[in-house]
Amino acid sequence: MSKVFYVTTAIDYANAAPHIGHVYEKILADFLARWHRLDGYDTYFLTGTDEHGEKIAKAAAKAGKSPKDFVDELSEGAFRALYDRLGISYDDFIRTTQERHKRYVQQVLQRVYDAGDIYYAEYEGLYSVGSERFVTEKELVDGVFPGDSEPPVLRREANYFFRMEKYRPWLLEFLQNNPEFIQPAGYRNEVLEMLKEPIGDLSISRPKDRVPWGIPIPWDEGHVTYVWFDALLNYVSALVDKGNFESHWPHAWHVIGKDILKPHAVFWPTMLKAAGLPLYEKLVVHGHILALDGRKMGKSLGNAIDPTEVLEKYGLDALHYTLLRDTTLAADSPFGEPVIVSRLNSDLANDLGNLLSRVRTMLLKYCGGVLPEPSPADGEIAREGVSLAARVRPLVRELRFNHALEEVLQYVRSLNKYVNDSKPWELARDEANRKALGDVLYTVVEGLRIASVLLEAAIPNKARELRQALGLGDYGVADTERWGLAPAGTRIPEEAPILFPKLEALEREGKGQEGAKPEAAGGKREAKPEKAKQPVPKAEPAPANGPITIDDFARVEFRVAEVTACEKHPQADKLLVLQLNVGDHTRQVVSGIAQWYTPEELVGKKLILVANLKPAKLRGVESQGMILAGEDAEGRVVVVTPEKDLPPGARVR
C-alpha cells in the first residue's frame, strides 16, 4: 500500500495584495507537504489564485486595466512571487482563468445539469456588490451590508441553481459517521449545526451582460458561472490536467481559513456528490492571525503585519517556524514581531544554532574536523532520538504542529544537557579519553542530524544548512529511526555561517505601556521593568521622536467617561480607583491623582479616557485605561473635562 498525500490551500482572490493570513495558510500547507514528502508519501501540493467575478472586474476597471492584465499582475507578480520567496514548495499553481480549469468546470457543469441537479429560476432581492451575493434585510446594518462601502441594490435576476438542499440529509449523515472529516472538531460542530436546518439551493450563475468576467455556462451563453462552482473545482481541475486525479484525489487535504468553512464543508461535498466524484479526505480549518493585542489586523487599524517586511527582516525559516509553533488551528492566534524575535532567539538561535556551533568547534578543535568512529549506540540520547519520529508523526497527522515542533525542541535541549554533562572539553585534556570524546561528539552529531530532519518541514533551508555544516546530506523521516547513519570519517567544513544570528535589537513599537512584550533580546543586562511605574497622568512626555502621523494618532481611542464611583486604592495612597460610565459599558481605571482630588469631588465629573490602552494592574487593582490630566506651574494635577456637555462614550478626536 503506497502512501499518497495531496494537499491544497484555498486559492487566493486576486483583487488585492497578499497579507499575512494568506501567508499563514500557505505555510501550514507547505509544512504538511514537506513533512509528507520527507515521510515517504507520494506528495502533491497545489495552490493558486481565484480570478473571476464582479469584484475583480470592478477593481480592474478602477485600476484602468483589463481584467486579464489586472489578475496577471496580481497572481504572478504578487501572490506567486511572494510564495516563491517564502519557499512554498507547491507542485502546481493553478489560476482559474487558465484554459485547463475553464474546460473542466464546464464539463462538470454539463454533467450535473444533465443529471437534473441544476435548474433555472428567477430571483429578486437586495444584492451586495461588495460581497457578490444577495443579502437579506436583516443582515443590513444602517442600510449597508457589513463590510461594504455602498448599500445593496435591488436586483431581479434569472439564475441557475444547484439542488444543494437535496443532498443535505446525505451530508449530515456522512459527517456524523466521519468525525475526522472536518478538523479541528470545533468547526465540525459548526457545520453540523448549519445542516440541522435547510440550506437551500445554491445560485451558481450570473447574467453575462452584467458580469462578463467568468466562465460561460456551457448550455447557455448568456450566463457565466458564479464564484463557488468555479473556484472550488480548482482542486480537481488541476489534477485532471496533470493526469494524477485517480491516484491523488482521494487523499486530498484542503487547508482553508474558517471564513470559508461553509463553502468547503457544505457546498463542495454536495457538488462532488452530484458530479459523481469521490469526496476529499480531510478539511483542515485554521483560525485567523490577530494582532498582538488580540484584535483583528487591518490596514485601517495600522496593526497589520506586512509579510514581505517580516520575511526580509527575519528570514523565511524563522517565519515558517514561528507561525507553526505559536499558533493553533482551533482558535485565532495573536502574532507579531515580538513573537518572532523571542522564538527565533530562544529556540532557533540559543538551543539549536548554538548547539551546532559548539559541536562544530569541538570537532574542529579536538578531532581535526573529522567525524569520529562511534562505539555501538546504547545511550539514552540514541534511544530517544530514534523514537522521536514515532512521537512527532501522529502529532503532525493530528494537525498539532506546535506540539510536534516542541517535541523536537525538547530533544534538542536534551542534547545540550548531554554535552554539559559529558564535558567533552575535559575529556579532550587527556589522550586516554580519546574514545569517550569521540563517542560524545558523534552522539551529538547524530542527534542533530535527526532533529534537523524532523524540523525540516518547518525550517527547510536552515535544516539543510545545519547538516551541511556537519558535512551531511539529506535524509527522510525513516532515516531518523535508525541510529548511526552519519558516516564516521566525514570531514566537516572549516567555515560555516552562524545558523540563526541572534537579533539584538527589538523594534520600538511603542505598544501600550508595560505590556506583554516578550522582552526578547538584550535580556540579561539591566532591562529591569522598573516596577511601580505609577502613571501619574501628566501629559505623558511621549518620547518625542519627531512628529507622529495621523494614523499614529488614530490608534488612540479617546472617549468621554463619567465617574460613577470612586474610592481610594486599598494599597496605595497616591492612587484612586475610578468606576467610569463609558456609554455602553463601565470601566475601572486606576489613576495617580489622589493627592489632588478626593473621591467625592470626582464622582459625577466627565473625564477623557484613553479607552484602548492595554489593561494593567496597579498595585493589584486592574486599570482599564487612563484618564487625561495636565499639570500647572506649581505641579498641581488637573483633570481634563469637556468644555460643554458630551454624552458618556462619545468619541474624542
Place this chain on the structure above:
RNA sequence: GGCUGUGUAGCUCAGCUGGUUAGAGCGAACGACUCAUAAUCGUUAGGUCGGCGGUUCAAGUCCGCCCACAGCCA
C-alpha cells in the same frame, strides 16, 4: 436570543477515555560550567486549575447553574 468553544503559574500554553505532592516554554532570581551565537545546564517561582453547587472512595478532568470572552447562526 440560539448553538459551539474558551477561561490552568507574570506571559504563551500542555494536561487523552476522572486517580500519586497540577506540568512545559518564555520571563525573573540564584547557582554550575566555559566547547558555544553573554550561549548551555541545574535549582527556585508556592497557581482558590473563572465562580457556586452536585455525582464519586477519588474531579482542571463528569453533571447543573452563573460570570467573562470568542466564534458561528438568527
